[in-house]
Amino acid sequence: xxxxxxxxxxxxxxxxxxxxxxxxxxxxxxxxxxxxxxxxxxxxxxxxxxxxxxxxxxxxxxxxxxxxxxxxxxxxxxxxxxxxxxxxxxxxxxxxxxxxxxxxxxxxxxxxxxxxxxxxxxxxxxxxxxxxxxxxxxxxxxxxxxxxxxxxxxxxxxxxxxxxxxxxxxxxxxxxxxxxxxxxxxxxxxxxxxxxxxxxxxxxxxxxxxxxxxxxxxxxxxxxxxxxxxxxxxxxxxxxxxxxxxxxxxxxxxxxxxxxxxxxxxxxxxxxxxxxxxxxxxxxxxxxxxxxxxxxxxxxxxxxxxxxxxxxxxxxxxxxxxxxxxxxxxxxxxxxxxxxxxxxxxxxxxxxxxxxxxxxxxxxxxxxxxxxxxxxxxxxxxxxxxxxxxxxxxxxxxxxxxxxxxxxxxxxxxxxxxxxxxxxxxxxxxxxxxxxxxxxxxxx
Amino acid sequence: xxxxxxxxxxxxxxxxxxxxxxxxxxxxxxxxxxxxxxxxxxxxxxxxxxxxxxxxxxxxxxxxxxxxxxxxxxxxxxxxxxxxxxxxxxxxxxxxxxxxxxxx
Numbered sequence: 001x002x003x004x005x006x007x008x009x010x011x012x013x014x015x016x017x018x019x020x021x022x023x024x025x026x027x028x029x030x031x032x033x034x035x036x037x038x039x040x041x042x043x044x045x046x047x048x049x050x051x052x053x054x055x056x057x058x059x060x061x062x063x064x065x066x067x068x069x070x071x072x073x074x075x076x077x078x079x080x081x082x083x084x085x086x087x088x089x090x091x092x093x094x095x096x097x098x099x100x101x102x103x104x105x106x107x108x109x110x111x112x113x114x115x116x117x118x119x120x121x122x123x124x125x126x127x128x129x130x131x132x133x134x135x136x137x138x139x140x141x142x143x144x145x146x147x148x149x150x151x152x153x154x155x156x157x158x159x160x161x162x163x164x165x166x167x168x169x170x171x172x173x174x175x176x177x178x179x180x181x182x183x184x185x186x187x188x189x190x191x192x193x194x195x196x197x198x199x200x201x202x203x204x205x206x207x208x209x210x211x212x213x214x215x216x217x218x219x220x221x222x223x224x225x226x227x228x229x230x231x232x233x234x235x236x237x238x239x240x241x242x243x244x245x246x247x248x249x250x251x252x253x254x255x256x257x258x259x260x261x262x263x264x265x266x267x268x269x270x271x272x273x274x275x276x277x278x279x280x281x282x283x284x285x286x287x288x289x290x291x292x293x294x295x296x297x298x299x300x301x302x303x304x305x306x307x308x309x310x311x312x313x314x315x316x317x318x319x320x321x322x323x324x325x326x327x328x329x330x331x332x333x334x335x336x337x338x339x340x341x342x343x344x345x346x347x348x349x350x351x352x353x354x355x356x357x358x359x360x361x362x363x364x365x366x367x368x369x370x371x372x373x374x375x376x377x378x379x380x381x382x383x384x385x386x387x388x389x390x391x392x393x394x395x396x397x398x399x400x401x402x403x404x405x406x407x408x409x410x411x412x413x414x415x416x417x418x419x420x421x422x423x424x425x426x427x428x429x430x431x432x433x434x435x436x437x438x439x440x441x442x443x444x
Numbered sequence: 445x446x447x448x449x450x451x452x453x454x455x456x457x458x459x460x461x462x463x464x465x466x467x468x469x470x471x472x473x474x475x476x477x478x479x480x481x482x483x484x485x486x487x488x489x490x491x492x493x494x495x496x497x498x499x500x501x502x503x504x505x506x507x508x509x510x511x512x513x514x515x516x517x518x519x520x521x522x523x524x525x526x527x528x529x530x531x532x533x534x535x536x537x538x539x540x541x542x543x544x545x546x547x548x
Contacts, residue, residue, distance in 0.1 A: 208457075256470065259509055263513045267466055268515075286509065316525060366529060366531040370495065370496040370540055386528075387526065424525040425525055
């Protein structure tokens with residue numbers, strides 16, 4: 001049967017390596033796709049590149065390529081990835097270097113560029129989903145990238161690239177491109193593009209469709225979660241496909257895992273927008289046709305959007321987080337008193353600016369805004385978070401939290417504090433005609 | 445008998461885009477889908493957590509797959525960029541909705 005086997009080797013920037021190597025080695029794949037960019041990852045990539053012009057790509061690119069490249073070469077599996085993040089050229093050169101060290105001479109690595117549209121963004125650029133302009137943000141812009149689609153990747157695939165490495169490509173388009181390339185789908189065949197986009201959408205988060213991010217003991221049990229395998233899609237020429245995984249890996253592929261991923265980060269199921277198509281998932285059917293094999297049919301598509309989405313990244317200063325724990329009798333009251341003391345010290349005495357939040361972990365942290373805490377707890381952690389562009393403010397906050405060890409309620413222990421650099425992102429739209437993607441081929 | 449919760453009849457997953465959260469909720473058993481649909485209206489979600497879900501709540505229905513998709517605007521305390529919630533993506537909002545009691 002004429003099907004294409006796609007594997008997902010990463011569904012986010014820090015995804016596991018082992019299951020990707022496993023797929024490269026034993027997956028009998030036509031293509032192995034690594035999806036490694038989120039809105040914030042993109043902005044961090046720009047920051048990295050500003051600090052070092054040879055950086056700005058996915059930090060795990062080297063480890064991933066050292067793990068899979070020889071297997072992919074031996075098995076005739078091509079690689080498509082957005083691990084170039086803010087610097088696809090440097091990423092491609094790193095892959096070439098690794099290929100040479102592995103003795104894979106002649107390996108063709110294409111670097112796809114044109115997603116960086118920082119030059120098209122000015123102070124007056126207006127945001128797409130809320131009022132305001134770039135100037136209103138009041139933070140330093142680090143870079144802006146447009147979501148490119150299959151048109152950006154196809155020329156590199158057609159030129160015979162073994163590895164295609166790009167930056168901001170719409171996640172499903174990474175998977176759709178090989179399908180368009182191999183099946184010869186027309187770029188206005190909206191039904192086929194809608195179906196292929198669904199395959200990409202379901203695959204793009206890796207294990208989120210093979211039992212990862214799914215287990216709820218006693219309700220949704222997942223076998224051997226620690227050994228969970230990455231997914232495989234067997235796509236037919238009509239765009240229908242089967243989601244599966246390697247037999248002896250952990251996890252599971254069921255109609256339930258597929259359905260949860262179907263609407264992950266989707267708003268209107270009738271209108272899932274990508275640069276390639278407006279995909280319609282409203283008529284999708286899923287059926288278990290074997291153990292860990294789910295067939296997916298019935299997606300549709302409509303004409304692609306005229307405008308493309310751009311993510312603009314800004315330097316967001318710092319996030320400071322500090323905590324102290326309280327356990328045993330009256331832990332809840334002692335932690336609550338610690339929270340009161342910290343708030344008073346920071347706002348009344350230190351007059352700190354920035355956004356401050358104090359949580360009691362174990363009582364009510366994640367849902368603090370949503371609902372009142374209920375019940376008691378024997379082990380409560382005070383968690384203080386402050387965001388500021390002024391690092392001195394963050395240091396002051398952490399000092400105050402640590403000082404609770406001697407100056408706060410009884411029995412507090414386990415202080416930890418950390419400072420994390422932050423980025424802020426906003427989105428705008430630009431005309432398709434303003435974008436001109438290109439590729440360059442390097443040979444090992 | 446203890447009160448049943450949505451968690452007893454359905455599973456869910458949350459996603460985020462900017463300051464917008466979406467939670468899809470799926471009946472385990474197709475027979476429970478009408479009950480799920482009757483229990484989880486957009487109004488109920490909005491009224492249950494007014495301080496968190498400060499914007500409009502829209503419900504999309506996937507009758508063929510026995511699922512509902514809730515889209516909450518201005519629901520992520522500013523979004524992953526500015527939220528000081530430990531869970532700045534609102535990943536745990538799926539279980540916020542699954543924790544709602546079934547009103548019988």
